[in-house]
Every structure is written in C-alpha cells, then in structure tokens.
Amino acid sequence: MYLINLINNSRFDIKKSKTATFFSPSKFENVLSFHKSINMNETPLIHMPALANKLGLKNLIIKDESSRYELNAFKVLGASYAMNRQVSSNPDIEVFCTATDGNHGRAVARIAKKMNRKAIIFVPRKTVKGRVNLIKDEGAKVVVVDGNYDFAVKQAASYVEKQNEDYNKRYYCLVQDKSSSGYEKIPIDIMMGYWTQIYEITNQIDSFTVDVVILQSGVGSWAASVVDYIINNWKNTPVFISVEPNSANCLFESIKKGYNVSVENEKFTSMAGLDCESLSKISWLILKNSLNSCISISDDLTEKAMKLLYNPITSDPVVVSGESGASSLGALIGLIESPKYKTFINKYIADSTVLLINTEGATDIVSYKRIVNT
Numbered sequence: 001m002y003l004i005n006l007i008n009n010s011r012f013d014i015k016k017s018k019t020a021t022f023f024s025p026s027k028f029e030n031v032l033s034f035h036k037s038i039n040m041n042e043t044p045l046i047h048m049p050a051l052a053n054k055l056g057l058k059n060l061i062i063k064d065e066s067s068r069y070e071l072n073a074f075k076v077l078g079a080s081y082a083m084n085r086q087v088s089s090n091p092d093i094e095v096f097c098t099a100t101d102g103n104h105g106r107a108v109a110r111i112a113k114k115m116n117r118k119a120i121i122f123v124p125r126k127t128v129k130g131r132v133n134l135i136k137d138e139g140a141k142v143v144v145v146d147g148n149y150d151f152a153v154k155q156a157a158s159y160v161e162k163q164n165e166d167y168n169k170r171y172y173c174l175v176q177d178k179s180s181s182g183y184e185k186i187p188i189d190i191m192m193g194y195w196t197q198i199y200e201i202t203n204q205i206d207s208f209t210v211d212v213v214i215l216q217s218g219v220g221s222w223a224a225s226v227v228d229y230i231i232n233n234w235k236n237t238p239v240f241i242s243v244e245p246n247s248a249n250c251l252f253e254s255i256k257k258g259y260n261v262s263v264e265n266e267k268f269t270s271m272a273g274l275d276c277e278s279l280s281k282i283s284w285l286i287l288k289n290s291l292n293s294c295i296s297i298s299d300d301l302t303e304k305a306m307k308l309l310y311n312p313i314t315s316d317p318v319v320v321s322g323e324s325g326a327s328s329l330g331a332l333i334g335l336i337e338s339p340k341y342k343t344f345i346n347k348y349i350a351d352s353t354v355l356l357i358n359t360e361g362a363t364d365i366v367s368y369k370r371i372v373n374t
C-alpha cells in the first residue's frame with residue numbers, strides 16, 4: 001500500500017527566494033563553455049502524450065538523464081565543473097575525496113581518472129554492492145563507513161583535513177555537493193555545473209509553458225540549482241514541488257517546521273540518491289521560500305513509476321529510470337490516485353504542463369531488473 005504525504009509551504013515567497021540565488025549570465029557562460037570543452041553530451045527531452053492523457057494533464061515532459069556522459073545520471077555536470085575549477089586554482093591536487101550515496105561519487109571518480117588524479121570515495125553503510133562496484137570500476141578507492149550519509153560526509157571532510165595537515169599542503173580536495181558553514185565554494189560550483197541541464201531543457205521545451213516542476217531532493221543542491229536558474233531566466237515561474245523518500249524527508253520536515261532540521265534515517269530506501277538526513281545549507285536558503293509544497297513517498301510508488309516508464313502505454317517512448325530518477329513520477333501518480341489530494345490536484349496539476357526530470361537511469365542494475373522484471 002503506497003504511503004504519500006503532502007505539505008504546503010506556508011513561507012512560499014518567490015521574491016524572497018530570489019535574494020538567496022546566485023545565478024549570473026557570466027558565471028553561466030563559464031559553465032557552458034567548460035562543458036563544451038569536455039564534450040558533455042546533451043540529453044533528450046521526451047514527451048509522454050498518452051501518459052499525460054491518462055493522468056489528466058495537458059502535457060507531461062521528461063528530461064531523460066539516463067544517457068548523461070555514460071554515467072547514467074546528471075551528477076557529472078556538477079562534479080566536472082567544480083573539480084576543474086579546483087585544479088585550475090591548485091594544480092597540486094593529487095586526490096579528490098567525497099561522500100556519496102552513489103551517483104556523485106561515481107562522477108567524482110570518473111572525472112578524477114580523466115584528470116590523472118586519484119579518488120577516495122566514502123559511502124554510507126547502507127550502500128548496495130552494485131553501486132560500490134561501479135565506483136570501484138572507475139579506479140577509485142571506496143571506504144564504507146559505519147554510519148549514514150551525514151556520517152560519511154563528516155568522515156570524508158576530516159580525512160581530507162588530516163591528510164592536508166600531515167603534508168602541510170593541499171594535495172587532497174573535498175568535492176562535496178553539500179554545503180555547510182565555512183564550506184560553500186565547492187558546493188556552489190557543483191550547483192552551477194547543474195545549470196547546463198536546465199539550460200538544455202529551456203531550449204528543448206520550445207514554446208511550451210511549464211506549469212509545474214517536481215524535483216527530487218537529497219541534500220537539495222540539485223533542486224535549488226534548477227530553481228535558481230528558472231526564477232532568474234524564465235518568464236513564467238512554475239509551481240515547484242519537492243519529492244523525497246518517507247524515510248529521509250529532511251526537506252519536508254524543514255518546510256513543516258520552518259527551519260533546517262535533520263531527520264533520523266535508519267531505514268533503507270531504494271531511492272539511494274535521496275537518502276540524506278539533512279539539507280545543504282545553501283539549498284535550504286533557496287528552497288525554503290521557492291517551494292510551493294513538499295511530498296514524501298514510499299519506495300513502492302517510485303517502483304510503480306519505474307515499471308510504467310519501462311512499459312509505457314500505447315505510443316509513449318520507453319524511459320529507463322532508476323529509483324531516484326522515477327520518484328517525481330511516483331509522486332505525481334501517488335497524488336493523482338489519492339482521493340485526499342483531489343483539491344490540490346484540481347488547483348495545481350489537472351490540465352497543466354508538468355516537467356519531470358529523470359535524474360538517473362538504471363544505476364543499480366540488479367535492483368532495476370528485479371523491479372521492472374526483465
């Protein structure tokens with residue numbers, strides 16, 4: 001039985017959220033030209049008319065990141081940009097470190113390899129073997145910590161600090177996608193790197209006006225970067241809705257309480273990329289006023305969406321979508337199928353154009369095959 005929760009954001013105020021954003025055309029030009037220089041591929045924008053019709057929408061559009069840079073997830077956009085900026089300012093860097101639920105660490109490992117640097121990737125205890133092996137396949141060393149995601153972030157940070165103290169030089173570089181007080185520059189560079197994706201979408205949607213965007217959130221960096229770009233570049237501001245797993249709903253709880261809170265997170269969720277206990281400080285500043293509402297869902301809803309994307313109705317194309325990638329469609333289906341959210345659906349979703357971003361393909365192939373039954 002699906003479990004879906006919805007909360008409206010009583011502090012919603014787009015003008016206020018604009019004061020926390022950092023978009024500028026010149027920064028964005030640097031991001032674009034960097035991605036061009038490494039031949040970053042553009043991913044497709046897919047229209048799902050049959051599914052839109054079934055769900056009572058005007059249009060359903062999905063940006064499909066399953067073919068991004070042969071890593072099957074958008075994360076490399078941020079890691080590549082931030083790591084390049086670091087090496088440009090400090091060519092002595094020999095080792096990149098990060099903590100990850102999977103995709104970010106794999107991207108850091110791939111880019112480190114391309115730059116002839118080493119990578120040491122810290123992962124939480126819950127990380128499945130398949131994801132660990134994909135990171136190892138990139139030539140990185142993987143350290144499994146005895147704790148959750150936040151613990152892995154702390155371990156990675158103190159490891160880097162200790163190594164640099166020992167050498168008295170900055171040979172080690174922490175490329176974390178989560179900001180905290182005093183650690184902001186690299187997470188901001190990562191968020192800027194994500195702008196290339198929403199720029200592509202902006203060109204690909206052509207004359208469509210997007211009414212609603214549903215954004216997956218782990219530490220919230222990606223959702224905040226998408227919001228940052230849209231509210232500074234689009235004529236119309238769509239309704240932004242976030243989605244998280246029920247078991248790791250730090251954004252949902254923060255919006256509910258009105259301040260940035262951590263959640264207990266001991267349960268397993270298959271939405272590995274969203275399995276985070278607390279938000280990035282910068283993301284919170286942007287998201288706290290820009291989100292219209294927050295959703296949290298159980299794993300079976302994202303699995304339902306994965307199956308639907310793999311076995312589409314009538315003429316819609318097949319989309320390969322992993323557990324975190326499909327969660328936005330899972331949330332949409334869950335809302336539409338729940339009678340208690342009918343008023344919300346009528347107000348924001350019915351007959352609208354909804355943009356979803358399939359942030360990953362089959363990044364845990366064993367789990368993917370089991371879920372879609374291939």
Ligand SMILES: Cc1ncc(COP(=O)(O)O)c(C=O)c1O
Nearest residue numbers: 103218219220221222273359360
């Ligand atoms: C596939 C996927 N989607 C969404 C996210 C969420 O990104 P963030 O942690 O910046 O909120 C992640 C994070 O790793 C991810 O791997």
